[in-house]
Amino acid sequence: MNPEWGVQPASFAACAVNVSIDDVRIVCDATLAASPGEVVGLLGPNGSGKSTLLRTVYRSLRPLSGSICVGEDDVWEMTAKRAAQRTSAVAQESVGDFEFTVRDVVELGRGPHKRLLEGDTRQDREIVEDALDRVRMTGFEDRLFVTLSGGEKQRALVARCLAQRSRLVVLDEPTNHLDVRAQFELLDLVRSLGVTALVALHDLNLAARYCDRVYVLDAGRVVSHGLTAEVLTAELLADVFGVVARCEQRSDSTGFHILLLAAVRAHAREAAST
């Protein structure tokens, strides 16, 4: 493995971002930030706007208003290609019916650095091999992507982000459909890369374990943010996620745990909100 990665993690700042899809407001006035090298979690129930907000960061969806800066510059004020040199993403979508090999998938990451018709050079091949090495997928180059296990697929997609040599990595629910061990392995991998990462997660305990800080979204608004253990209180979990939970800080170095007990009953929820 080449120990010198040579990519400086970037700072990230989204300021007063509003997003609509088909005239329905999905994200309202969201402001969030990440320091270079920080792993920041985006939490919230289904439909809270996590994916939509992330799409504005990797330029899949233009916000109505607000600024999204990676490093010093607004990603929507540079060319798509230049933005892709700074930000890479693992979105929640499948590769489809056509059959890419793992190498094809990882080589996609070199695209933003290439002019039309420019072929892959020896340096590109080295970057791709290094990326595969970092996600422990060396030897899988010629395997078809569709034949990989869920965990291997996600690792290959992370390798694509690495081959893109971006300063910010966006991961939209990367642990979906992974078995428990693969979930830990994937997030261990993300942490070990030393990149700035924005990660949408459903699993609150994974968020507690792997994120430096979290933002909680509810109905498109950021309702809370800060250190995971301070943000994820029983009260917030009842309000935003609608679950009765016990949150405890263990002293035995296993850290902060959330024990999810039950769904909050509808009337109890209404009573709580009035």
Added chain:
Amino acid sequence: MTEHIAQANRSPEPASRVGALAAPTEPPVPRRTVTPTGQSNRAGLVPRRFYRSFVGLLVGALGSSFVLAVMVGSVSVPAAAVIRIVADHVGIGGTTDINPAIVQVVWDLRVPRALLTIVVGAGLSVAGAVIQVAVRNPLGDPYILGVVAGASSGAVLVIVLGSAAAAGLGVSAAAFVGALLATSATFLLGRRGARLPPTRMVLAGVAVAYLFSAVTFYLQSIATPNELRRAVFWGLGSVAGAQWSDIGLPMIVVVVATTFLMIQGRSLNALLAGDETASSLGVNVIALQIVLLVTASLLSAVVVAVAGGIGFVGLIVPHVARMLVGADHRRALPVTVLVGATFMLLVDLLARTVRRPSELPLGVVTAAIGAPFFLWLLRRNRASGSM
């Protein structure tokens, strides 16, 4: 058809979770140990390191097929004579002592026909490959956007009602206008704002194709037997009677459009990975999709206007190319172009030799040879995943 479309567009949901819930008593599966060695080469039949040699081989096959196509006909011309005549006309080589009648047959009849056949095969194939990616549907081809149905209705209109019914246009021109009308209808009905969502495009294309086919079938039902025969023959495609004077413009359009599409490999790869992923890779998805679909439609409209509705090539050749060299379109597109051109030359050769002196429609031969070959390839290749 709709069933396939639905299947092709559904996002595969791994069943692991459902399985785990349904069978909680199942013993734990030992962690899979993967031995990647020995599984290489499943990406394509041609190993990556042989790609260049393989392309060289295909270029050679195309050249030989061209010479063969020009050699064979009512008068056989030896290969050496073919090469000398062509070399003479493109300005390399001296004067020849070959019989002027032979020179005329070769240069005025067979060479333009063979060249047209090459651009038709190459154009339809690359258009099919690009449409498959742009609508993300392995069943994509120039038919799926209504191009062929529109062209047929225009051509049949002129054949049956005469050119006065189509504002004085000839068969080819009317076919081109019909193709443009049908494709524009597909774009207008399939678009959602500025976007061209794949599923909507496919559904709109199918509906538009039925609508234009209704016109074609109606006209065929009132046609005389002679007109009907012409209409059917046109609908199945032919490059007979190609002359330098008619093929110049379509050839330029097809060569330019084919070249443009052929160099879009990297963008196509990104698009194939999904809209969101493509955006994150610096591709302007909406603009790219429009450019690709408009270019591919125009290209197929020109080809179909000149050569009629040759089916199967646009659908099958891209898949053959992917099976040979993998789905990386930087490699698959040049192979698509070469295989498509060579295949078409051989198809035309067969079409005009099996029942001499009459000719078979090209569409009959493409399907009769192409379908069994493709099924054979599919069976050979089935170990390699979802296809």
